[in-house]
Amino acid sequence: MADTPLENLRIVLVEPSHPGNIGAAARAMKVMGLQQLVLVKPLRFPAPEALAMASGAEDLLNRAEVCADLDGALRGCHRVYGASARNRHVSWPNLGAREAAASLRTDLQAGPCALIFGRERTGLSNAELDRCQVLVTIPTAGCYSSLNLGQAVQVLAYEVFMAAGAESSPTGGILAPMAAAEEMEGFYRHLQGILQTCGFLQAPRETQMMRRLRRLFDRATPSANEVHILRGILTELERWAGKGKVDRKNQDSL
Missing domain, CATH: 1.10.8.590 (Helicase, Ruva Protein; domain 3)
Incomplete structure (x- = not known):
């Protein structure tokens, strides 16, 4: 996995309401080699439910950073991806999970990036989506498109892990430091x-x-x-x- 520094990827959960989802996200991250978990105003954390669902990823929970706002969670990141299934009136770059992972592979080589997930019921607000340069959608069957927060983190963490094992970016050269x-x-x-x-x-x-x-x-x-x-x-x-x-x-x- 040397081609893509996975330690540069920050998984950000915005106002998660269920501690179990935080633990499930941590477990999904650890099995895919992701280490940075950031929580923005979680309803309850730490909590026993989070530890129970982490199942071996307790170290990620212990290291998780808790921020009062999204500004703190994104500080230092030069590229922000937002997971969203919502239609937008203004056109954003919108990638499927696999395409987004390939794009992240390149962006991570230039420095820290964030992948943010919204609230369980309402997702990310318009103002929060404004902070994202790329929106990420997970393809699902048309009849039902709702994914649990932990499941969504697992799918995207898997795609990032797989993309990290692919060949390095063909562009070559040294990338200039991107704006945070x-x-x-x-x-x-x-x-x-x-x-x-x-x-x-x-x-x-x-x-x-x-x-x-x-x-x-x-x-x-x-x-x-x-x-x-x-x-x-x-x-x-x-x-x-x-x-x-x-x-x-x-x-x-x-």
Whole structure:
């Protein structure tokens, strides 16, 4: 498994309500060589039910990181995959489990990635899905498509494990460090603020427009250095706009 560093993959469970599902997810991860389990606001953890279902993966539960929000769970990740069966009005890159695993194989070589799973009943919210560059669906029979959380983790963990044993990416060369999730969020906040100030973003289409812009930049998979360049451009635009206001004031006073 040397071609793909599985230790770079972070499995994130958002607000799991059943401790047994946390234990089942840990067991699914361990048998497939995944080690990083992150929980965002679990309803009950630690809990005896989680230990019972872990069945040999207690060490993953003991090491599991518990975060107060998704920002903390994704810190340091340059690529985020979200498991979802929901239809979306805005087009996201949407891959099946096997295709997503192959894509992750390449992304993991560039640094830490996250695969996030939503709540047992409602899945991931729109705001949480906005944080994902790729949506992952597990193909099922058309008559019934509901998977238990632990089952979903098992399926995707298996596909990642199998993809990790395949040949390394044919692209070759050294991949530039990709921008981490928090760097991308900083860029998006910066961009949104400027677009609001100049009047480009206006209600009621502001949320939808920012979602489309996210998809645009997510498809580009910018490196950390490229995001710094983009932030520099935005900063210079702010300075230019501020200088323009001062110059107009001086002209008006003449």
